[in-house]
Amino acid sequence: MPTTVPAYGAEAAERLASMADVTATDGALRRFLHGLPGVDAVGLQARAAALGTRSIKTTAKAYAIDLAISMIDLTTLEGADTPGKVRALCAKGVSPDPTDRTVPKVAAICVYSDMVATAKQALAEAGGPEVHVASVATAFPSGRAALAVKLADTREAVAAGADEIDMVIDRGAFLSGRYLQVFEEIRQVKEACRREDGSGSAAHLKVIFETGELQTYDNVRRASWLAMLAGADFIKTSTGKVAVNATPPVTLLMLEAVRDFRDTTGVQVGVKPAGGIRTSKDAIKYLVLVNETLGADWLTADWFRFGASSLLNDLLMQRQKLSTGRYSGPDYVTVD
Numbered sequence: 001m002p003t004t005v006p007a008y009g010a011e012a013a014e015r016l017a018s019m020a021d022v023t024a025t026d027g028a029l030r031r032f033l034h035g036l037p038g039v040d041a042v043g044l045q046a047r048a049a050a051l052g053t054r055s056i057k058t059t060a061k062a063y064a065i066d067l068a069i070s071m072i073d074l075t076t077l078e079g080a081d082t083p084g085k086v087r088a089l090c091a092k093g094v095s096p097d098p099t100d101r102t103v104p105k106v107a108a109i110c111v112y113s114d115m116v117a118t119a120k121q122a123l124a125e126a127g128g129p130e131v132h133v134a135s136v137a138t139a140f141p142s143g144r145a146a147l148a149v150k151l152a153d154t155r156e157a158v159a160a161g162a163d164e165i166d167m168v169i170d171r172g173a174f175l176s177g178r179y180l181q182v183f184e185e186i187r188q189v190k191e192a193c194r195r196e197d198g199s200g201s202a203a204h205l206k207v208i209f210e211t212g213e214l215q216t217y218d219n220v221r222r223a224s225w226l227a228m229l230a231g232a233d234f235i236k237t238s239t240g241k242v243a244v245n246a247t248p249p250v251t252l253l254m255l256e257a258v259r260d261f262r263d264t265t266g267v268q269v270g271v272k273p274a275g276g277i278r279t280s281k282d283a284i285k286y287l288v289l290v291n292e293t294l295g296a297d298w299l300t301a302d303w304f305r306f307g308a309s310s311l312l313n314d315l316l317m318q319r320q321k322l323s324t325g326r327y328s329g330p331d332y333v334t335v336d
Helices: 010-017 026-034 041-051 058-070 083-094 113-125 147-159 171-175 179-192 217-230 248-265 280-293 311-324
Strands: 072-075 108-112 132-136 164-168 204-208 234-236 270-272 306-308
Touching: 010 248, 026 179, 026 217, 041 248, 041 280, 058 072, 058 280, 058 311, 072 083, 072 311, 083 108, 083 113, 108 113, 113 132, 113 147, 147 164, 147 179, 164 179, 171 179, 171 217, 179 204, 179 217, 217 234, 217 248, 234 248, 248 270, 248 280, 280 311, 306 311
Parallel strands: 072 108, 072 306, 108 132, 132 164, 164 204, 204 234, 234 270
Antiparallel strands: none
């Protein structure tokens, strides 16, 4: 099955083109993915645990809290979502603490595709047009739909103004070893992210693995490389809709994968842990993982995000405690 190389810089495109034979056939892709080094589960878990014990002092903690706020994809993905709820979330994303204008804006508001236009308008009216709108697509969260439906879902969100698309892979196909099918699906969704207004621009594509369903660390590494080869701009752990979502070991493994991918191809890819990250302490642990594994190159919202709904409230409360010495509690922040 013929494939195309996504549009990158000349050097990166050339290096990716040299790997075209890897995705030429199902057999070639399987050999490549199963030829990746096996994951030392004990070592991975031990390193993630050790990095999680790093002590962060007051000044560094204040910086980390503001950095984490700026990396949040503030999310509402419920069947009961309304335009009013989305507008309120946008207002909070632009001005997380109305009493303190020094609090940074969040990175994005993440909604279903039918709420994209509402979110774009609300952000503009709230004075935050630079805050991105991310839309889940491709039959989120199950991924169980025909490819034509997934592509239409993506195009609808992009046409409505989505800056980012969060797609889910077909876990059934992946776990059955139908790797080229998953590759082609990601590649075609990537193509569907291109805008049809003649600008040549495209929404960024985040590819969700649902790592809690992938069963092994080796599968997480394989899914990471598969998605990046297909053109993912970000790789994302989870939908937040299953029992096991983001974990430090899985996120560390994905950070190592994007590091190795850039070393191999010259292409930098972002990482987004999502689901279950609720406290400032948790968020800072993830920032330590990024810093120690990838360095400052990835410590921006362009390359690292938190998929979260309740995390922002705890960051705001911890931020106020650092600045005033008092802990206000949950009544200080809005209930989403």
